[in-house]
Amino acid sequence: MKPPPFHYAAPSSVAEAVELLVAHAAAEPRVLAGGQSLIPLMNFRLAQPGHLIDLRNVAELDGIRVDGGVLVIGAMTRQSVVERSPEVALTAPLLAEAVGLVAHAPIRNSGTIGGSIAHADPAAELPAVALALDAELVATGPEGTRTIPAAEFLLGPFSTALRPDEILTEIRIPRRGGGHAFVEFARTHGNFALVGVAAQVEIEAGRVARAAIALTGVAPTAIRATAAENALLGAAPGAETIAAAADAAVTGLTPAADLHASAATRVALARSYVHRALERAISRAQDRR
């Protein structure tokens, strides 16, 4: 289980990295972030990039700041840094809760937020958080920089709107009020979850004013549970509302079966976890007011 050979470069700026991606386009280049998804794939020889462009020296991609109510996280910021960041805890507690559920601490010590979102594993937590919080993903390519709404970013399993010569540079997360929750069911601690649910719920005058729910593990990408959100909007947040939303969230889902769970089991897990997420998010929203 040794990785295949590749060309390697470690540029120190985004511009340089993009240039390298363009120059080596024929060699199927890949960006290397923390390597915590890419290197295992290479060890299994399931990924064989001809050229790796390591972003570890690109200082501009590392860091967390709050910019006019928007949390801005550099793509190369390590997950463990996100986990411990007071800015994140304050502005995007949903992200803070979710990132602690990504793998194990030693993997988060290397893995980056950008790598996780760019990798777009349908079981991953962070793409779902980006989706639930309407994050914007900033990408830089040879034509310049563009901003992609999370809803348009995730295209399929391990597939995103990033072009082969683009680099994800920043994740911009607008601040949301109310209560949050990220809950998931993993068969063993730290392993990829079978199903995960991100929820952010705002309550005004005893009614749900805004609800965002995203699910992992039930579709080719993380998805928003729009029907469940609609079921919540304007409703009084009680047990019945939550149950109706949980039912709505899974209506029409056709998850793929795999070794660990049949489609029916995934649907059952999703319903149960939407329930749990909403209970927690709503109770936090109520506490917060």
Added chain:
Amino acid sequence: MTGQKRHITLTVNGRPVSADVEPRRLLVDLLREDLGLHGTHIGCEHGVCGTCTVLRDGASIRSCITFAVQADGAEISTVEGLAQGATLHPLQEEFWEKQGLQCGYCTPGMLMRACEIIERNPDPTPEQVREEIASNLCRCTGYQFITEAVVDAAKRMRADSDSTTGAQT
């Protein structure tokens, strides 16, 4: 061409090291084969088991899913750096005392992981230790005596540092 080697310099257990490595060389192979530090083991080579755990700038990482070139400029600590001559590290003492090992294969990774756990939380509860060491698999012990060892090592290390601070004042 792809085999073109890169020059890297890093610190391993406090000693400066430089090496010419192929970019694909895994950090664990640099440590084990090029530097002869056999204490860091290989269990799965896909990041799950944690037998290859080392510290990079004080933070535990999987050396089997880290390229050696990614460690350029870093400070790496391995199990070989724990004992000071004849004196075992408190974690090693407690693992021995509590029989926190059977085959010993996961042990170096567990010890390095435990270093970080105690560094971040000098007074962990058994429940916290369990959750934190869940990053590392052990196929032999069932974790119970490892948990006891880490809790008691933390206690010992607190006592040690109290006595050093005490001596200074």
Added chain:
Amino acid sequence: MTIVDRSAPPVRTHKDNRKWVGKSIRRVEDPKFLRGGGGYIADLVTPDMLHVAVLRSPHAHARIAAIDTVAALSAPGVHAVITGARAAALCDPLPDFGPDPANHTWRCLAVDTVRYVGEGVAVVVADDRYLAEDAAALIEVEYEPLDPVVDPERALAEGAPLVHEPLGSNCAYDRTFDFGDVETDFAEADVVIRDRLRWHRSGGQPLETVGAIADFDHATGELTVHTNSLSFTSYLFMVAGTLKIPTNKLDIIPVPAGGSFGSKLFATKPSVIAGMCSREVGRPVVYLEDRVDNMSNCDHHGSDRVYEVELAMMRDGTMRSLKIDTIDDYGAYIQFGVGHHGNALAQVTGPYRIGSVRYRVRAVLTNKNQQGAYRGFGSEVNNWMLEQMVDKAARELGLDPVQVRRQNFVRTFPHFIPTGNVYDSGNYDAVLDQALKLSDYDRWRAEQRRLLEEEGRYIGIGLITAQERSVFSATEFWFWFDEPGAPVTSMPESVTLKVDATGGITATLYSCAFWGNSPETMVAQMVAEEFDVDPYSVSIVYRGSRDGLPATGPGGSRTTVMLAGAVEGATAKIKAKARQAAAHLLEIDPDDLEWVDGGYQVKGVPERRKSLGDIAIALHLFKHSFPEEIESGLEDSKVFDHPYTTMPSADRKDLGVFYPFMGHACHVPVIEVDIETGGVRFLSYAAVHDCGTLVNPRSLAGHIVGGTAQGIGTALYEEFAYDDDGQLQATSFLDYLIPSAMEVPELKIGHAETPSPYTPHGIKGGGEGGRMMAPAALNVAVNDALAPLGVRVTELPMTPDRLLTAIRNARESR
């Protein structure tokens, strides 16, 4: 006519004032491991060695039409590429104790046909592992896919694709054994409890894979192999024969293993591959399995059984007889035959007085990696099966599950079970009583009712009582055939003790690899006990097969008992000589001396004594102080043979004694099932074991916890699942789920000590107990939790998917 010899070895009296045996000393082997200096097989790799990578089959069943190795051969750093066809010219088939070796030939690489995903088709020898894998990827194999056979029951059906054409069917073995009067017992029974049970395959999966370093010397024709398997002293022919090397030109040297759990028992293939390659290239060669090699091609997956069982009972709870019909999916080959069922038959009736047993076993071949050994070797499956039946009986008869067990306990020892094996000693009531207390059983029963009624929570209590056989004997190979192919009867273990001129003691162990068990600590404690020395002062040396004394190595929980016998025997010889020497030095009759506190002294005259050191220096350096017949030096060996084996009867209605030292345990997990997710969570777990006299209680406790953790894996998480096409689904640790610290609860451990009357100090083996109990206990617990829903789970592992499906089905059928 069933004629059996029931002669037992003499009953021993054990001394009760032991100084070292019974102490939880820190293990003597640990410091090197703690410092990262374990010296495992991968640590012995040096830059001059060449590395092997195996190209594995992506197909479950296919004919190999062509292999093109040209590109691989010209890849950088490549020294050799050996295909299956070439390997077949270089090596004979691998050793196979199966029923019909010529009809299911097993080789180190597949020749014309691949029979499972992961089977090796070629190897590359290159400068390093990276280059070897690069080149392996360049080998082009043209496969003609064949229909695979995956399900063991379908494999038995007419017209199923054949795994081995020459065999003519996929059934490698089918025999029914009757022990006792089954028909009468069934006829007299009030009720018959029936069930169908399914145990899927898991495996040892130690964190270190199997590896071998081979160095063939063309000048001498000698091959040296370092490996983390056994050193094979008694079974050297297994590797030598395959490589066609005389056994006296082969030295196999064991190195510490990073765990085995059975899976490194006779791991011959890696040694053969490394040996073959070294001989071809004339250089030292290392073959280390990587994780995918180990998961898919290790030859050591665990049992994979379907059971149809009938338990004949009286209404009052008395157990009468058992009919067991099992189909065991062995995968593509069958190296150990159906030895797994010998393990089951050693304790087939559990701790209960069951008068008769019918046992049918069908060994089926399918397109999967073959079975080998995994902690319990098939007896753990029997424990699970029997406890599910007892549990079901209690439920159906409305009896208390604790009482049903207790009422059937064996209480007089030695006790011969219907198969002929003996239970040497035990006190099952004492273990049960301790477990009930330790687990707070009554409180949990009340709590269980309350939580269901008040909070709708599903709590389950899984009390089981089961056996832990130890110290296996080779006569197991006899059972299966009227004319056994391998009629061996020897399973020795040897130790040499040497007292040097200063009184320092060195113990030499043969064949006995360190596998995470504690052979050094065990021997050090036993030597300390014998000679009144500090156990840490004892030096322990391992010797390879060359010049090695007969030895079999670990397996079947035999190491500690067998080493104890060898140490005891070697000690007796040394002490006899020391006594003679001391008598001479003290000018007194040897019979007037007694061993006291590390030396011989004149009875009643403590001032007149010679310490072991005094005697040793005299024997080493002052030859002329002694009469002619006393040789210099103080060293002796003991080849300790299995202490209690009797032969099976010719008609195999009685298998004789082959697993006599019978441990016992009671496990009581308390769990909660989340009926929305199928997740299982522990609330409490108590385990009481009786493995006879304890040598190091903490070490044994460590094995209990570790074995239980593996049993939890078997019960809830681990499965080598193959899909309908024979593709292995779990090829990484992301899918093959080994429990982490968060899946394993803190155990409350209790020990009971019923010494064996037949072993030194009364020790029994205790290496496998945790895994022999936990799957049974967890299944009982989960069924206990889900009983209010009308759910009974009969399949392991109990994954969330299986539990949710069972709950759904129960709801729909209501």
